[in-house]
Every structure is written in structure tokens, then in C-alpha cells.
Amino acid sequence: QVQLVESGGGLVQPGDSLTLSCQGSGGSSLDGYAVGWFRQAPGKGREGVSCLSSIDSVTYSANSVKGRYTMSRGSDKNTVYLRKNSLESEDTAVSYCAARATPSGTRTFLRRSDYDYWGQRTQVTVSS
Numbered sequence: 849q850v851q852l853v854e855s856g857g858g859l860v861q862p863g864d865s866l867t868l869s870c871q872g873s874g875g876s877s878l879d880g881y882a883v884g885w886f887r888q889a890p891g892k893g894r895e896g897v898s899c900l901s902s903i904d905s906v907t908y909s910a911n912s913v914k915g916r917y918t919m920s921r922g923s924d925k926n927t928v929y930l931r932k933n934s935l936e937s938e939d940t941a942v943s944y945c946a947a948r949a950t951p952s953g954t955r956t957f958l959r960r961s962d963y964d965y966w967g968q969r970t971q972v973t974v975s976s
Contacts, residue, residue: 850876850947850965857970868930870945879925882948887941896958908956935974942969
């Protein structure tokens with residue numbers, strides 16, 4: 849089992865960039881886990897935006913954020929980042945990271961049902 853902690857959210861202006869972090873905590877590590885980032889805008893459902901495979905760090909992003917969001921795994925293997933560029937007001941949302949319990953090679957996943965462990969969330973607000 850892995851415990852996830854997100855950080856890096858905050859208030860930014862349109863056009864700004866922001867990097868979210870997700871770490872395993874409490875003695876657990878994200879090394880070897882497939883990880884996904886999800887967001888939930890006010891009044892909307894939770895949407896998968898980016899994901900990273902358990903090995904080789906293959907990434908995939910949803911069309912809604914492709915070209916603006918970049919996911920990566922840190923050299924410590926325990927931290928996963930989501931870099932958000934060219935932020936717009938529509939990017940205002942609560943963000944969650946999630947980890948998949950079953951090792952899955954280089955496959956990537958963007959459905960909520962593919963993930964077993966979830967962080968507490970971090971808020972990203974884009975406003976002038």
C-alpha cells in the first residue's frame with residue numbers, strides 16, 4: 849500500500865506555469881507504480897489529465913491538456929511531477945494524484961477505476 853501526498857497548488861494568473869508534486873509518504877514509495885493526475889473543476893466530474901507508466905516512465909496526456917501539461921518522475925523515483933504551462937481560468941480545479949496497485953509495465957491509464965490509492969488533493973486556482 850502507498851500513501852500519497854500532493855503539493856504545489858496555489859493561486860496563479862492566466863498564462864502562468866505551476867508544478868504539482870506527488871510523493872509517497874509514511875515509509876511508502878512511488879517507485880514502480882503507475883501514477884495518474886486527475887482534476888475536478890467546480891461542478892464537474894473528476895477528469896484524468898496525465899499519467900505515467902510503472903516502468904520507463906511512459907507518459908500520456910488527455911487531449912484537453914496535451915501540449916500544456918507534462919508529467920515526469922523525479923530521480924528519487926518517489927516523486928512524480930505535473931508541470932502545467934499556459935494556465936487558463938478553465939484549469940481552476942482540485943488536483944489529485946493516484947497510484948495503481950498492479951504493476952503494469954509501460955501501459956498508461958486515465959480512468960479513475962484504474963487506480964487504487966489517492967492523495968488528499970491540492971487546489972489550483974487561475975485568476976487575474
